[in-house]
Amino acid sequence: MNLTITDVTLTPILVADPPLLNTQGVHQPYTPRLIVEVVTADGITGVGETYGDAKYLELARPFAERLKGRQVSDLNGLFTVADQVAVDASRVENAVDVGGLRGVQTADKLRLSVVSGFEVACLDALGKALGLPVHTLLGGKVRDAVEYSAYLFYKWAHHPEGVPAEKDDWGAAVDPAGVVEQARRFTERYGFTSFKLKGGVFPPDQEIAAVRALAEAFPGHPLRLDPNGAWSVETSVEVARELGDVLEYLEDPALGTPAMAEVAARTGVPLATNMCVTTFAEIQEAFTKGAVQVVLSDHHYWGGLRNTQQLAAVCRTFGVGVSMHSNTHLGISLAAMTHVAATVPDLHHACDSHYPWQSEDVLTERLTFEGGKVAVSDAPGLGVELDRERLAVLHRRWLDDDGTLRDRDDAAAMRIADPAWVTPAMPRW
Ligand SMILES: O=C([O-])C(=O)C[C@H](O)[C@@H](O)C(=O)[O-]
Ligand SMILES: [Mg+2]
Structure with a gap:
């Protein structure tokens, strides 16, 4: 069995989202997600998913490059790789995350959110290679x-x-x-x-x-x-x-x-x-x-x-x-x-x-x-199968977007209905 990672594919997509309200505004009609695929030398593919906004994508790309040649079983090593990926200071200065719903943004939070997508993909691939469900690996x-x-x-x-x-x-x-x-x-x-x-x-x-x-x-x-x-x-x-x-x-x-x-x-x-x-x-x-x-x-x-x-x-x-x-x-x-x-x-x-x-x-x-x-699935890996046609359709939507939907912005979505909307100061009540 050869668990060496030979290829990593990142596919940013936009998925439909209903107009759900929160204190920051309203969900945009489409929201970004990132689909991660790691492929082993034996041709086994593992899949993962995480946030797809630009700030995650710009970390995920150099991260993916560094994974080639490593083992899908080297899960601890993912954190070492993450530390090698530089976070642009402008992404974390005075920034909040997920439309302000996740507290203050830090370089670590960004890195960990990216690691999570790769860790899940590696566990999926490892499980498939060993014929074991992810919960058994855990x-x-x-x-x-x-x-x-x-x-x-x-x-x-x-x-x-x-x-x-x-x-x-x-x-x-x-x-x-x-x-x-x-x-x-x-x-x-x-x-x-x-x-x-x-x-x-x-x-x-x-x-x-x-x-x-x-x-x-x-x-x-x-x-x-x-x-x-x-x-x-x-x-x-x-x-x-x-x-x-x-x-x-x-x-x-x-x-x-x-x-x-x-x-x-x-x-x-x-x-x-x-x-x-x-x-x-x-x-x-x-x-x-x-x-x-x-x-x-x-x-x-x-x-x-x-x-x-x-x-x-x-x-x-x-x-x-x-x-x-x-x-x-x-x-x-x-x-x-x-x-x-x-x-x-x-x-x-x-x-x-x-x-x-x-x-x-x-x-x-x-x-x-x-x-x-x-x-709880007992099938090898996560027990899910990627629909490549659907993935391509949702990726096409991301490619066709002019940039307005590639970063989640609940306040911007709210301003379409209410041009005077500003993100409320906290506490709001
Ligand atoms: O429990 C929470 O705080 C959330 O789920 C945050 C989410 O971002 C949710 O509020 C949303 O998507 O509007
Ligand atoms: Mg909550």
């Missing part, structure tokens, strides 16, 4: 299916008039009744039993009313609300007081570890984060201050599936819960999330996934949710 699954939550968004019925976009059949959700209707569709289509509402869009009293309506429609089901740090400490404490009896956790109510610690000290509602703890360096302060009770891991942020396991071990050590965060992603990443989640012993919360919002994919067969769960 030490073995402790469950046969991974539970996901319904990721509810306030949304418009369609993108603004005149903007080229794919249609979606979810309808609008801009009030409590719309949110409950969307939740019903999620349960009918996918069987989800827990619900997360993306907040920070409307004033808190309206979002409290939406969560109350969900609690009434789905009594006893786990509920979460995530305003992406849009509230002051006082507002966060007030919302926690109002919704404490129905929330499984409140996600990033306030921005930054000190504010989260203050909120945590003043409420009994557990706080979750994918904003103030997104790297190992941020753990110590947050955990010693008791700022978060649940960390939402994300293998793209943390540098891959093995780092996600390490994060879970640190959380376990400190008695902090762990679950999973999601941005827009396709089936390769859902498969990767499912493999790693299957190996984490104490995963007590359903994971987030945007996948139901994605009508397009690059796989020959979409992954499915049964009873809100994705079955």
Whole structure:
């Protein structure tokens, strides 16, 4: 068996995205992703997926060059390679990530997000070469299916008039009744039993009313609300007081570890984060201050599936819960999330996934949710197959774009509907 990497292909694509609202603005009609393929000397191809914005692409290209001649099994070496790739200072100075939804941008965060795509591709190739599923390479699954939550968004019925976009059949959700209707569709289509509402869009009293309506429609089901740090400490404490009896956790109510610690000290509602703890360096302060009770891991942020396991071990050590965060992603990443989640012993919360919002994919067969769960594949590697025709179509869309959609910009998308829109100063309420 020859595990030497002989070729690496990077395919940036644009995938359809519905008009989902968050505190920064609204999703653009198409969003960039990067598909990574590594090929071994034996002709085995492994696939990975990560962010596709220009700042990731410009790191992924020199990274890919350095991989040729290395072994797909040399996963630790990926971090050494990442350190050799220079990050342009302008990419990290005063910059925020994912439209401001992932905290402050750093060179490390950029590098780790790139490593994650390659690590998954290497694990897929290695698994295929050995005839073993990725979860076995990670030490073995402790469950046969991974539970996901319904990721509810306030949304418009369609993108603004005149903007080229794919249609979606979810309808609008801009009030409590719309949110409950969307939740019903999620349960009918996918069987989800827990619900997360993306907040920070409307004033808190309206979002409290939406969560109350969900609690009434789905009594006893786990509920979460995530305003992406849009509230002051006082507002966060007030919302926690109002919704404490129905929330499984409140996600990033306030921005930054000190504010989260203050909120945590003043409420009994557990706080979750994918904003103030997104790297190992941020753990110590947050955990010693008791700022978060649940960390939402994300293998793209943390540098891959093995780092996600390490994060879970640190959380376990400190008695902090762990679950999973999601941005827009396709089936390769859902498969990767499912493999790693299957190996984490104490995963007590359903994971987030945007996948139901994605009508397009690059796989020959979409992954499915049964009873809100994705079955853990025992096929070699990730257990997914690339649909090269679809990949080519979505890449063509990326090639044809004049640059406006190649970098995610929720504020720019919002300005099309509301020219006066400026990214809100935080805290917004
Ligand atoms: O949990 C979160 O904070 C997110 O999922 C961030 C995402 O970027 C989401 O808010 C979105 O895509 O609008
Ligand atoms: Mg969040």
